[in-house]
Amino acid sequence: MRLRTYNQEDVNGKKVLVRVDFNVPLKNGEVADDTRITESVPNLLRLLGFGARLALVSHLGRPRGERKPEYSLEPVAHALERILKARRAKVSGVTFVRDCVGPEVERAIAPRWRGDIVLLENSRFHPGEENNDPGFSARLAAPFDAYVNDAFGTAHRAHATTVGVTAHLPSFAGMLVLKEVTALTRVAEKPRRPFVVLTGGKKVSDKLPLLQHLCGRAEAVLVGGAMVFTLARARGLATGKSLVQEDHIDACKALLQNYQDSTTKLVLPEDVVVTDDLREPKLKENRALDSIGEDEMGVDIGPQARQSFANHLSRACTVFWNGPMGVFEQKPFDAGTIAVARAIAANKSAFSVVGGGESVEAVKKLGFADAVSHLSTGGGASLEFVSGQELPGLKALAI
Numbered sequence: 001m002r003l004r005t006y007n008q009e010d011v012n013g014k015k016v017l018v019r020v021d022f023n024v025p026l027k028n029g030e031v032a033d034d035t036r037i038t039e040s041v042p043n044l045l046r047l048l049g050f051g052a053r054l055a056l057v058s059h060l061g062r063p064r065g066e067r068k069p070e071y072s073l074e075p076v077a078h079a080l081e082r083i084l085k086a087r088r089a090k091v092s093g094v095t096f097v098r099d100c101v102g103p104e105v106e107r108a109i110a111p112r113w114r115g116d117i118v119l120l121e122n123s124r125f126h127p128g129e130e131n132n133d134p135g136f137s138a139r140l141a142a143p144f145d146a147y148v149n150d151a152f153g154t155a156h157r158a159h160a161t162t163v164g165v166t167a168h169l170p171s172f173a174g175m176l177v178l179k180e181v182t183a184l185t186r187v188a189e190k191p192r193r194p195f196v197v198l199t200g201g202k203k204v205s206d207k208l209p210l211l212q213h214l215c216g217r218a219e220a221v222l223v224g225g226a227m228v229f230t231l232a233r234a235r236g237l238a239t240g241k242s243l244v245q246e247d248h249i250d251a252c253k254a255l256l257q258n259y260q261d262s263t264t265k266l267v268l269p270e271d272v273v274v275t276d277d278l279r280e281p282k283l284k285e286n287r288a289l290d291s292i293g294e295d296e297m298g299v300d301i302g303p304q305a306r307q308s309f310a311n312h313l314s315r316a317c318t319v320f321w322n323g324p325m326g327v328f329e330q331k332p333f334d335a336g337t338i339a340v341a342r343a344i345a346a347n348k349s350a351f352s353v354v355g356g357g358e359s360v361e362a363v364k365k366l367g368f369a370d371a372v373s374h375l376s377t378g379g380g381a382s383l384e385f386v387s388g389q390e391l392p393g394l395k396a397l398a399i
């Protein structure tokens, strides 16, 4: 897929609406993790360098079409200003505007306005955002001459700020979107072989499209997390109190059959760590996957599985990882996730991409961020991309 990119003549002296992904975690009214803000900066500096006047628009959380103060982007305006000043960017300030449409926006972006960057309020305060309402899209676009989408994390959503607005303005991909698409394309199309995919997390239903798409495309798909147990049930194994999506057992049976007929190896952990109760774990034992007790719950991959997953990962030339191997937020059930993160980091010759909110968090927390080739800023978006799905936000920018 080729995306439309901007040059100086596309934006010089123009009023440009930039869709960023500032959906950051807030804690006590402050930005708790500014990764997404930092990642947006190179594109903003490039646009400023080209003489564009910028208004940034983003969503934050799920206010469901209502103005809810706890989802205001105002704290992000302060954080962005701090980050820009620390980089000595020629920006006099970040002006926060209490709406993303209407006369206030027109005024803030008018020629006499003094700041260099305007940040607009949460687009999801309007129901028209998630409904991709044409009238709302037209109002969003009205004050501007051009549109740049740099919100990769929202590219899988057809909303007004990601898709609707492109009907009204010359539209371009931003630098972060291009960086993400370049890295994910190396994984999704003609990956260097062996191509090994590691997947985990909570719900097998979220990852079924990925598992289906990779059948016949990867050398090995290693499965950890709670997903293991719905697949184990599909194989006829007992899984005790482990998390199982009963309504997906049949889909998993069909999946196992497809893998059996393909060249791709679907690898389930040979052993798992079990506990009795996550809130007050008194038990911690390793069990073979076919020996989970009635009152036991699988919460991590076991030591043998860690070893065999690491072996697969060490031989890979391309790695894609989405989803933790266990309940990694809770020690000692993070051991499996640590082991695979370490194995990916140790394989210096592989091209490795980590996508998925929780898996990226785990890699960073463990200090392996620099050892992987690409950490995606979009969990759902990167998952859909590697699953071969068309992302509406990208399609709207395609040449």
Ligand code: ADP
Pocket: 200, 201, 202, 203, 206, 224, 225, 226, 227, 243, 298, 299, 300, 322, 323, 324, 325, 326, 327, 328, 329, 355, 356, 357, 358, 359, 360, 379
């Ligand atoms: P990602 O955000 O990386 O795509 P998911 O959102 O699918 O990952 O899943 C992450 C969650 O899955 C984590 O909160 C983790 O605690 C949970 N999880 C992983 N393994 C298990 C398990 N065996 N039982 C219950 N929850 C699990």
Ligand code: MG
Pocket: 356, 357, 358, 379
């Ligand atoms: Mg998640």
